[in-house]
Amino acid sequence: MESTIQLLFNGISTSSILLLIALGLAITFGLMNVINMAHGEFIMIGAYSVYVTQHAFSLLPGAWFDAYFLVALPVAFIVAALIGLLLEWLLIRFLYGRPLDSLLATWGVGMILQQLARTIFGAPNVAVTSPAWLNGGLQFGMVVLPYKRLFILGMVAVVLLLMYLYIYRSAAGRRMRAVMQNREMAGCLGISTRRVDAATFAIGSGIAGVAGCAVALLGPIGPSTGTYYIVDAFMVVVLGGLGKLIGTVAGAFGIGVTNTLFESWTSASIGKVVVFAAIVAFLQWRPKGLVAMRTRSLD
Amino acid sequence: MRTATARFLQSKSTVGYLLLAAALLSAPLFVSDFRLNLLAKFLSFAILAIGLDLIWGYTGILSLGQGVFFGLGAYCMAMHLKLGSTDGKLPDFMSWSGLSELPWFWQPFHSFPLAVLLGLLLPAALAVILGYVTFRSRIRGVYFSILTQALVLITVTLFVGQQAYTGGTNGVTGFRHIFGYSLSDPDVQLVLYLITAVVLIIVFLFAKWLVGTRFARALQAIRDGENRLRFIGYNPDTYKMVVFALSAALAGLAGMLFVLHVGIISPSMMGIVPSIEMVLWVAIGGRGTLIGAVLGAILINAAKTGFSEAYPDGWLYFMGALFVIVVVFLPGGMMSLKDKAAALLRLRTGRKAKVDTAKGGGHIGTSGMDSILRKTNR
Numbered sequence: 001m002e003s004t005i006q007l008l009f010n011g012i013s014t015s016s017i018l019l020l021i022a023l024g025l026a027i028t029f030g031l032m033n034v035i036n037m038a039h040g041e042f043i044m045i046g047a048y049s050v051y052v053t054q055h056a057f058s059l060l061p062g063a064w065f066d067a068y069f070l071v072a073l074p075v076a077f078i079v080a081a082l083i084g085l086l087l088e089w090l091l092i093r094f095l096y097g098r099p100l101d102s103l104l105a106t107w108g109v110g111m112i113l114q115q116l117a118r119t120i121f122g123a124p125n126v127a128v129t130s131p132a133w134l135n136g137g138l139q140f141g142m143v144v145l146p147y148k149r150l151f152i153l154g155m156v157a158v159v160l161l162l163m164y165l166y167i168y169r170s171a172a173g174r175r176m177r178a179v180m181q182n183r184e185m186a187g188c189l190g191i192s193t194r195r196v197d198a199a200t201f202a203i204g205s206g207i208a209g210v211a212g213c214a215v216a217l218l219g220p221i222g223p224s225t226g227t228y229y230i231v232d233a234f235m236v237v238v239l240g241g242l243g244k245l246i247g248t249v250a251g252a253f254g255i256g257v258t259n260t261l262f263e264s265w266t267s268a269s270i271g272k273v274v275v276f277a278a279i280v281a282f283l284q285w286r287p288k289g290l291v292a293m294r295t296r297s298l299d
Numbered sequence: 300m301r302t303a304t305a306r307f308l309q310s311k312s313t314v315g316y317l318l319l320a321a322a323l324l325s326a327p328l329f330v331s332d333f334r335l336n337l338l339a340k341f342l343s344f345a346i347l348a349i350g351l352d353l354i355w356g357y358t359g360i361l362s363l364g365q366g367v368f369f370g371l372g373a374y375c376m377a378m379h380l381k382l383g384s385t386d387g388k389l390p391d392f393m394s395w396s397g398l399s400e401l402p403w404f405w406q407p408f409h410s411f412p413l414a415v416l417l418g419l420l421l422p423a424a425l426a427v428i429l430g431y432v433t434f435r436s437r438i439r440g441v442y443f444s445i446l447t448q449a450l451v452l453i454t455v456t457l458f459v460g461q462q463a464y465t466g467g468t469n470g471v472t473g474f475r476h477i478f479g480y481s482l483s484d485p486d487v488q489l490v491l492y493l494i495t496a497v498v499l500i501i502v503f504l505f506a507k508w509l510v511g512t513r514f515a516r517a518l519q520a521i522r523d524g525e526n527r528l529r530f531i532g533y534n535p536d537t538y539k540m541v542v543f544a545l546s547a548a549l550a551g552l553a554g555m556l557f558v559l560h561v562g563i564i565s566p567s568m569m570g571i572v573p574s575i576e577m578v579l580w581v582a583i584g585g586r587g588t589l590i591g592a593v594l595g596a597i598l599i600n601a602a603k604t605g606f607s608e609a610y611p612d613g614w615l616y617f618m619g620a621l622f623v624i625v626v627v628f629l630p631g632g633m634m635s636l637k638d639k640a641a642a643l644l645r646l647r648t649g650r651k652a653k654v655d656t657a658k659g660g661g662h663i664g665t666s667g668m669d670s671i672l673r674k675t676n677r
């Protein structure tokens with residue numbers, strides 16, 4: 001019983017990170033039809049932002065140090081979003097409507113960013129010291145819920161809520177959905193699709209930066225930190241379907257939990273195979289993913 | 300078919316092809332053993348690039364999983380060579396992992412013909428299975444690419460995880476001889492090089508013939524408007540499965556030759572990064588032009604070897620930038636440079652021909668590429 005609860009908690013914890021990573025992918029893919037393979041590198045940028053913030057805070061008197069992580073979160077978001085904005089302006093805007101090309105081009109960008117990180121921070125992984133208040137965990141009998149993972153869970157919930165408010169309850173979000181559903185018509189009605197695209201890409205990158213903070217809490221970070229998660233995150237998007245937040249959430253929890261369960265029941269490598277087969281089997285039944293936006297367009 | 304052959308023989312570029320083939324076959328006269336071995340490796344990559352070009356350049360399906368097929372073929376050959384080098388004993392990594400008996404699926408690889416057959420059939424079969432489940436439920440475009448990428452990820456995890464059967468992270472290595480001849484003997488390597496070159500030429504001629512057939516027209520139709528083809532009454536799924544299986548078999552063939560030259564195969568050679576690099580060869584060479592894929596594979600790898608010896612860090616910047624520039628601004632790759640230069644020249648001389656629209660390019664592929672660009676980009 002205890003082990004099942006522990007397992008479920010681990011699964012949900014994995015899912016929440018996957019969700020955070022997939023959120024950014026889902027909105028850029030859904031809105032602009034751009035596959036951002038450099039998304040993993042934005043996670044890395046976020047993680048290194050935490051590392052740098054931590055070093056800046058270590059210069060301050062000791063009592064301040066524990067608060068550094070709360071500052072690192074917005075820093076990571078802003079740094080990643082700004083780099084995202086730059087990338088959108090330099091490259092992505094030439095790639096709208098060419099998803100396959102965007103996949104390849106952004107992969108090249110990812111390669112450059114990784115090498116850049118290697119040049120700046122060195123090739124070996126660096127470790128982030130987590131603040132003291134995140135060490136330890138809640139204990140229920142035999143089950144231990146680490147504070148770090150609980151914090152990440154809460155963080156993902158907050159990001160999700162903010163995303164929901166932005167997309168469904170704000171004027172900017174309404175414009176974003178309008179562009180997503182019919183770009184030309186939205187343009188005709190006076191929405192600057194250029195600005196919406198730029199803002200969306202920046203937000204997607206920023207969320208990847210926040211995901212980087214979560215990743216930095218869990219282990220050492222290095223230039224290739226992001227690539228480890230990226231394929232799984234894409235599978236979340238494929239499984240969840242495009243266009244609705246709820247699909248991404250369902251996809252992330254579906255993959256995260258089944259992954260953890262199968263990996264404990266079988267071995268890690270067989271577990272991955274089983275999950276992949278399950279996803280492909282599921283797509284036979286619903287090729288557009290769990291939640292798909294209805295459309296009448298052909299090709 | 301007959302007309303296609305005739306056209307090929309009369310075409311101006313045939314001279315170029317013949318020169319290239321002559322250069323490949325006479326290369327052993329000019330380069331050192333070490334360079335020849337490298338070149339042999341690149342030629343095996345070129346075989347894979349032809350297969351990738353057939354599925355991506357001509358059919359418009361971007362497979363990011365060629366590394367898996369390449370790896371499967373390579374492992375088949377490696378298993379045969381390993382069994383031939385152990386003197387009837389259990390391969391070393393198996394005894395380290397506690398196996399006392401050869402697993403049943405290693406048994407067929409005692410025989411060379413069977414190993415080669417499996418090296419072609421296993422990748423093709425995997426491609427057919429994956430193609431059946433994805434194409435039938437109309438999963439395409441980016442979704443297909445991502446699924447193939449996931450296939451790479453799980454295959455690599457599986458191969459690393461099942462150490463007792465696959466050698467884990469280290470892969471399979473330590474081959475000594477083939478048919479009783481020592482693999483380190485320069486003469487044997489020369490023969491292997493010539494075999495690779497001849498295989499490449501045969502594969503190229505086969506692909507060249509193939510793209511002139513009705514079959515290839517259907518493939519191009521899939522690329523340019525799959526639904527329309529469906530409405531006319533074709534079933535694109537079968538075509539896509541056949542071409543996917545063909546490209547997988549070619550990747551397997553490339554893998555087998557690769558192992559003969561390099562003497563090792565490990566999961567890191569079939570991972571996500573190598574798989575995308577394979578796409579890079581075709582993209583830079585020119586998708587939809589077979590010779591572009593071949594040249595791309597050879598030149599990029601030669602450049603990579605040269606660059607990464609001199610500037611190990613600079614190479615990654617260079618390759619990343621090249622990738623971005625080619626994909627975004629030169630979707631036709633190197634092979635379209637010729638057309639672009641001609642167009643530029645014509646503008647210079649004042650003849651303001653509507654070059655881009657009137658002349659889609661001399662190759663079969665370029666015109667299609669242009670039409671895609673016009674549809675989506677402008």
